[in-house]
Amino acid sequence: MTFNNKTISELHALLVSKEISATELTAATFEDIRSRESQVDAFLKLTEDQALVHATEIDASGIDVGNVLSGIPIAIKDNIVTKNVETTASSKILTGWIPPYDATVIEKLKSAGAILVGKTNMDEFAMGGSGENSSVKPTKNAWDLTKVPGGSSSGSASSVASGEVRLSLGSDTGGSIRQPASFSGIVGVKPTYGRVSRFGLIAFGSSFDQIGPFAPTVRESAQVLTAISGFDKKDATTTDATVPDFTSKIGQSINGMKIGIAKEHMGPGVDPEVKSQILAAASILEQQGAIIEEVSLPHSEYGVAVYYIVASSEASSNLQRFDGIRFGYRAEGATSLDDIYVKSRSEGFGEEVKRRIMLGTYSLSAGYYDAYFKKAGQVRTLIIEDFNKVFSDHDLILGPTAPTPAYKLGALNHDPITMYQGDMLTIPVNLAGLPAISVPAGFVNEMPIGMQLIGKRNDEETIYQVAAAFEGATNFHNEKPTIFGKEA
Numbered sequence: 001m002t003f004n005n006k007t008i009s010e011l012h013a014l015l016v017s018k019e020i021s022a023t024e025l026t027a028a029t030f031e032d033i034r035s036r037e038s039q040v041d042a043f044l045k046l047t048e049d050q051a052l053v054h055a056t057e058i059d060a061s062g063i064d065v066g067n068v069l070s071g072i073p074i075a076i077k078d079n080i081v082t083k084n085v086e087t088t089a090s091s092k093i094l095t096g097w098i099p100p101y102d103a104t105v106i107e108k109l110k111s112a113g114a115i116l117v118g119k120t121n122m123d124e125f126a127m128g129g130s131g132e133n134s135s136v137k138p139t140k141n142a143w144d145l146t147k148v149p150g151g152s153s154s155g156s157a158s159s160v161a162s163g164e165v166r167l168s169l170g171s172d173t174g175g176s177i178r179q180p181a182s183f184s185g186i187v188g189v190k191p192t193y194g195r196v197s198r199f200g201l202i203a204f205g206s207s208f209d210q211i212g213p214f215a216p217t218v219r220e221s222a223q224v225l226t227a228i229s230g231f232d233k234k235d236a237t238t239t240d241a242t243v244p245d246f247t248s249k250i251g252q253s254i255n256g257m258k259i260g261i262a263k264e265h266m267g268p269g270v271d272p273e274v275k276s277q278i279l280a281a282a283s284i285l286e287q288q289g290a291i292i293e294e295v296s297l298p299h300s301e302y303g304v305a306v307y308y309i310v311a312s313s314e315a316s317s318n319l320q321r322f323d324g325i326r327f328g329y330r331a332e333g334a335t336s337l338d339d340i341y342v343k344s345r346s347e348g349f350g351e352e353v354k355r356r357i358m359l360g361t362y363s364l365s366a367g368y369y370d371a372y373f374k375k376a377g378q379v380r381t382l383i384i385e386d387f388n389k390v391f392s393d394h395d396l397i398l399g400p401t402a403p404t405p406a407y408k409l410g411a412l413n414h415d416p417i418t419m420y421q422g423d424m425l426t427i428p429v430n431l432a433g434l435p436a437i438s439v440p441a442g443f444v445n446e447m448p449i450g451m452q453l454i455g456k457r458n459d460e461e462t463i464y465q466v467a468a469a470f471e472g473a474t475n476f477h478n479e480k481p482t483i484f485g486k487e488a
Ligand SMILES: NC(=O)C[C@H](N)C(=O)O
Pocket: 126, 127, 128, 129, 151, 152, 171, 172, 173, 174, 175, 176, 177, 311, 423
């Protein structure tokens, strides 16, 4: 028995009326996982025993009628710290690290009654766009097992797309939720910077990182985001802006809404078929009364360069804590303290992580700081100003999430620059700290593609409103890969 075709509101109704129990739902989820996992490789670790104990407790105390996540299983990206459950960010250097605390988002999910089913695979320390930089194994795309699921939240995307779980959390530094959502035909949201606490998120680029949800539909995504958002005294970068119910504008008319399409997001480097699907998607919104206009984000072409300087600089600093002493892996045979650091880090980090540390250390070093890190910060400001200008008279910006659909495993993993370019449409959003969604918007060569809707700071509600209006007028979210319908 599978429940993977039911929304969490439908599951909630079944749980409340006791037609199913949280224990049955959790057990069915593990059956779905077991029957698909050898094909998609989405998980690093399953927490079946703890999940079943938690489900039994929820059944005993009763489903929380006011909480849609009560008794609902969810998968967690492995860079989000989970108490007593090994957390590695898919890196050899963290192998065996069992955190003594929960990330704030995990505390929030647990108190909402959500059931954690396991930790998902990812590019090591969230550095990558295909999932192939995991130190453990590559995750496969649910639509075509020979293709990448996108990254870095590869396992979180594939676990939802393949029907293993209904919900998951990922993290997005330069596109790591939205791009795999686009490649996998599901909904992915990067919230406004500061909306969701980063306490317990293993830091990569601290001025960019945000945790956000993956879900099959817009409403479910909004429901999860509502549960995990809010000010946190343990993360000084969280905003004290009130957290609305992010579903509140779903269903409202979009008539008169002003939506810009940035010409730079439809330019060279974007697959022509992706472009034509996005224009078709825009006309669906136009039919509902939205006013679509061309706008310009003139500095967005520098986004990738700026990001790989600033994010790598932040990473080179953040990753200093992995020294072979305090966490996880320690190399054998070291003869001095320096030797422990050098050997443990050389053996413990993968190629891409080392590349970022070197890039970042270089751009922060005396003599190069002004030319790289400082300059990149200045260009970042120009990118932010571009967005401010467009948002002074537009509600949203629409475009493709990724320039192409998912590609073959192995196609780009020896070509980092091309891989980096794959984030050219998502990165400017992180540079400006804005919220954005990727919502299923069609197929190119039988692979899903996503439309990105970028909103004003703290205006996730409008993003969800328009995304839901689009979803309601289309059928893309109902199309599923064959593996999704697999009987356990
Ligand atoms: N982590 C991300 O959000 C994406 C990006 N592909 C990176 O490697 O940095």
